[in-house]
Amino acid sequence: MRYELYYWPGIQGRGEFVRLALEEAGADYLDVARMPEKDGMGVPALMRFLQNPEAKRAPYAPPFLKAGDLVIAQTANILFFLGPRLSLVPEDEASRLWAHQLQLTVMDFIKEAHDTHHPIASSLYYEDQKPEALRCAHDFVTQRLPKYLGYFERLLARNGGQWLVGAALSYADLSMFQVMAGLDYAFPNALAKHRPAHPGLTSLQRRVAERPRLAAYLASPRRLAFSEKGIFRHYPELDAS
Template sequence: MKARYELYYWPSIQGRGEFVRLAFEEAGVPYVDVARLPVKQGGGVRAMRKLLEGAGPGLAPFAPPFLKVGDVLLGHTANILLYLGPRLGLVPDDEESRLAAHQLQLSVTDFVAEIHDTHHPIASSLYYEDQRSAAKKRAALFRKERLPKFLGYFEQELERSGGAHFMGASISYVDLSIFQVIEGLRYAFPNAMGHAERHAPNLAALAGAVAARPRIAAYLASPRRLPWSEEDIFRHYPELDAKR
């Protein structure tokens, strides 16, 4: 029997669950986005809570996304992709390549956390309006220091791999994740990215190539791809973006 992949994430935002969705979509592998199912079909946020309550010691993830495959229950985006990569054909077979891909994905995780903290630098539990002043300072430093540093690192690693894909000749889940980050940054910081991308031509080309892949293009045009919003990780607040 084929594995039944059940993805658990918040139903109204792309968030960190989108990195996992993109892997399934590119691979053309069916998956169940549980929280988006009607409650009558066992879906909704309640389904996530119920699963966590029934998890054994050490098996309950801290927060979504998490993935259930039979008796396997995994949390953390990078950990989920480490598991899915070889099963979906989105990473080379050898251990060295799998670990290299995981290392890059962990750097993506760090990058995403810093992007999130530009609009919530004090606490996630507070509204953006309650920390607007701190967000302006955090975003200014992010645009000046952290954005070019992260993009420069990924640009360098992509160039070392040949410039087309991070993991050799074939697309990997790292390529898909970088596409998501680039697109999210273009939404959140259009002015800053307009400048920064000139120094990262390989990343820009990769994002365009991923968007044009048949399955990804079909997904992006479908209602399964939720729109960007100011309830998500990537948020566009004009006062946080640079004007050039």
């Protein structure tokens, strides 16, 4: 099956969680909105799905995945669908629900990381909500960040310290890698401060990055850079001092 991923070009964003799963599995996929418009791809191809007045099951927003006749949106939902097909989750229902539960908690976490720079409205510029962002980010780096990291660190330890779900790598581990990489970029001081208390997550981040397919992907032009247009943005004034 050739999958088609649709996500805004130019940023990692939520689409990156899907890319990491597809890349780790060596799946056959097209990153449609990053392909040439002259070939019928690009952002216009993405917009056709969002704006198709006859689409009975239209996405609210990217990312979405086309898999045969199915068009699936919501990052965690896409990974729930892909997990067993890419052998990135154990097959039993309990483990699939558990991996999904972790992914949903990751999505909550990154929404809070995003909202540090956009606490008032996504439609406004960061510069137009900077005082609010400073307050929000202070709470995030001092309260929310250690609370979330502590939760994932404990679960990782209780599962043996290697992987979050079962006895092998799952998409939850890939997502945790992405969160740690994003925090490294956006909040280097805060993460440096919290790392000593989270050795398991630090080790997980390294082990995921060293997997052959992931390492090749991360070194390739397919891996977009973090930037001040994505979820994780490095505004030094929002980081811990």
